[in-house]
Amino acid sequence: MANLIEQAKQNADELLRQAYTAAVAAEALPAGAELTGTVEIPKDVSNGDYAANHAMVCARALHMPPRKIAEALAEHCSLDGSYFSSVSVAGPGFINFRLSGRWYGEVLRSIRDEDMAYGHIADGAGKKVVVEFVSANPTGPMHLGNARGGVLGDALASVLSFAGYEVSREFYVNDAGNQIEKFASSIDARYQELLLGEKAPAFPEDGYHGEDIIALAKAFLEEKGDGWLEKPEAERHTAMAAFGLERNIPKMKADLLRYGVEYDRWFLESELHQSGFVKETVDRLTEMGFTYEKDGALWLRTAEILASKLLAEGKSEEAIAKLDLKDDVLRRSNGFYTYFAADIAYHRNKLEIRGYDIAINIWGADHHGHIARLKGAMDALDLDGEHRLNIVLMQLVKLMRDGKPEKMSKRTGKAISLTDLLDEVPVDAARYFFNSRPESPVEFDLDLAVRQDSENPVYYVQYAHARICTLIAALAAQGHTLGDAAKADTALLNTPEEQELIKQLAALPEEIRLAARDYDPSHINKYVTELATRFHKFYTVCRIKDAEPGILEARLLLCAAVRQVLEIALGIIGVSAPERM
Numbered sequence: 001m002a003n004l005i006e007q008a009k010q011n012a013d014e015l016l017r018q019a020y021t022a023a024v025a026a027e028a029l030p031a032g033a034e035l036t037g038t039v040e041i042p043k044d045v046s047n048g049d050y051a052a053n054h055a056m057v058c059a060r061a062l063h064m065p066p067r068k069i070a071e072a073l074a075e076h077c078s079l080d081g082s083y084f085s086s087v088s089v090a091g092p093g094f095i096n097f098r099l100s101g102r103w104y105g106e107v108l109r110s111i112r113d114e115d116m117a118y119g120h121i122a123d124g125a126g127k128k129v130v131v132e133f134v135s136a137n138p139t140g141p142m143h144l145g146n147a148r149g150g151v152l153g154d155a156l157a158s159v160l161s162f163a164g165y166e167v168s169r170e171f172y173v174n175d176a177g178n179q180i181e182k183f184a185s186s187i188d189a190r191y192q193e194l195l196l197g198e199k200a201p202a203f204p205e206d207g208y209h210g211e212d213i214i215a216l217a218k219a220f221l222e223e224k225g226d227g228w229l230e231k232p233e234a235e236r237h238t239a240m241a242a243f244g245l246e247r248n249i250p251k252m253k254a255d256l257l258r259y260g261v262e263y264d265r266w267f268l269e270s271e272l273h274q275s276g277f278v279k280e281t282v283d284r285l286t287e288m289g290f291t292y293e294k295d296g297a298l299w300l301r302t303a304e305i306l307a308s309k310l311l312a313e314g315k316s317e318e319a320i321a322k323l324d325l326k327d328d329v330l331r332r333s334n335g336f337y338t339y340f341a342a343d344i345a346y347h348r349n350k351l352e353i354r355g356y357d358i359a360i361n362i363w364g365a366d367h368h369g370h371i372a373r374l375k376g377a378m379d380a381l382d383l384d385g386e387h388r389l390n391i392v393l394m395q396l397v398k399l400m401r402d403g404k405p406e407k408m409s410k411r412t413g414k415a416i417s418l419t420d421l422l423d424e425v426p427v428d429a430a431r432y433f434f435n436s437r438p439e440s441p442v443e444f445d446l447d448l449a450v451r452q453d454s455e456n457p458v459y460y461v462q463y464a465h466a467r468i469c470t471l472i473a474a475l476a477a478q479g480h481t482l483g484d485a486a487k488a489d490t491a492l493l494n495t496p497e498e499q500e501l502i503k504q505l506a507a508l509p510e511e512i513r514l515a516a517r518d519y520d521p522s523h524i525n526k527y528v529t530e531l532a533t534r535f536h537k538f539y540t541v542c543r544i545k546d547a548e549p550g551i552l553e554a555r556l557l558l559c560a561a562v563r564q565v566l567e568i569a570l571g572i573i574g575v576s577a578p579e580r581m
Helices: 004-025 066-075 101-117 144-162 178-199 211-224 233-258 269-274 277-287 302-312 317-322 339-353 365-380 418-424 427-434 457-477 496-506 508-518 522-541 551-572
Strands: 050-052 084-090 094-099 128-132 166-173 265-268 291-294 297-300 328-331 358-364 389-394 397-401 442-445
Touching: 004 050, 004 066, 004 084, 004 094, 004 101, 004 508, 066 084, 066 094, 101 496, 101 551, 128 144, 144 166, 144 358, 144 389, 144 397, 144 418, 144 427, 144 508, 144 522, 144 551, 178 211, 178 233, 211 233, 233 418, 265 269, 269 277, 269 339, 277 291, 277 297, 277 328, 277 339, 302 317, 302 365, 328 339, 339 358, 339 365, 358 365, 365 389, 418 427, 427 442, 427 457, 457 522, 457 551, 496 508, 496 522, 496 551, 508 522, 508 551, 522 551
Parallel strands: 128 166, 128 358, 166 265, 358 389, 397 442
Antiparallel strands: 050 094, 084 094, 291 297, 297 328
């Protein structure tokens, strides 16, 4: 697929290499040097659309002032058949290239020819990637952190797919361990309160106090009756946990589907235990010498694993000692495996058993201390955790209303859940606002999210798409069709507003590359906002409906390209592209 920005950079680099050969032949530059340098888009494009630093990089090798080298290269640079119309020298020796009409036309032709596949690149080379995100405990409603993780994970998976990776989306269901026992004991306590009233045992101090637990207890009583008081506690808890999970997990799936998030797999932690894979993984670590027993428990030599890694990276023993590294329990003295043991087994399952090249997790910032430990465990298992396991940490979400923090749901009086949020604001707004830089906290302005004006960034972008759809329909009614526009002379698109708009269209493949490289899908938010801004400016300055013959068709072709690219880019972050607003 075409990345015209990258192709222009490569073209400029090749032109300079050819210019050096020509300059040597003309004895304008000394022979024997290898011309190297980089070509970039300058912040200030008044001197050119691309700037090369080759003259400065090679000044020492050529024993000449950079400015003299640049002037010789520019003089011997042949632009025939290239993407550029002119080359000039500025400052201490920057070589500036101005794009030609050929390049602008190539951009529009690529968008038309590639259709909805425009923006795809091949950087991923088909590597298998699993993106695990949300993975909320199935013991209660999903909160705002889960809402943010949902869009970040889903949008990142889309970005990676566009970048040429084979991507799977996964939700890890923590349906085993202490939190499930706490979940069951909480339902049990509410169940007993319904039957015994004041005679019921005290509610567990660390239990779940939400109204959803009361609702589950009532439903259990209605369906299963009051006979469960007579059964052993362990049997009662097993049944109640299963009853709660059978209702909570489908609700989580429904809420996420409403949010536009659909998974390829819901992976149950209980499967790892029931299959014996947790035990097998811990046994392997033991066989490899990475565990020891203490106080009846089995421990992982986490401190030793991490210290060895840090020493290999050049850290001093004194610096490592200050980190106060600690070991981790894998199996408690009661014989039960810890959550960390299951987590190690789960990631081994991803990388070794299912053969993913890369595993990416979206975690809350409070999990920061867990990253090195889990990567170290993967290294211990010879699974290259440093490079194959990647964690994206996201910061907190703060809801704002009338300029003040909003902590409680007006409907329930409790903490705001994903369901509460989607009852109040459109899905598109929620997804757009949450898809911001993961490392930055989010202030979600509830008032702004529902405004239908240009102050609302998602409305601003969607309006650009709808505006183009209306324009295309109106022109079609006058007999100006996209079929005719496909034959338009793109050289007529030569105003600054038209060219800046085409440059932004050309930037989508590059933004996909950067978003995939950084594991940061918020690149696409910034991209579509800038594209909408440039379109609105173009629409204000350049006449379309009553433009001269030829120019009208060329501008119609440009509008169609913008509409198409807006739909593609919004689709990547899971936001709709409405035709009317």
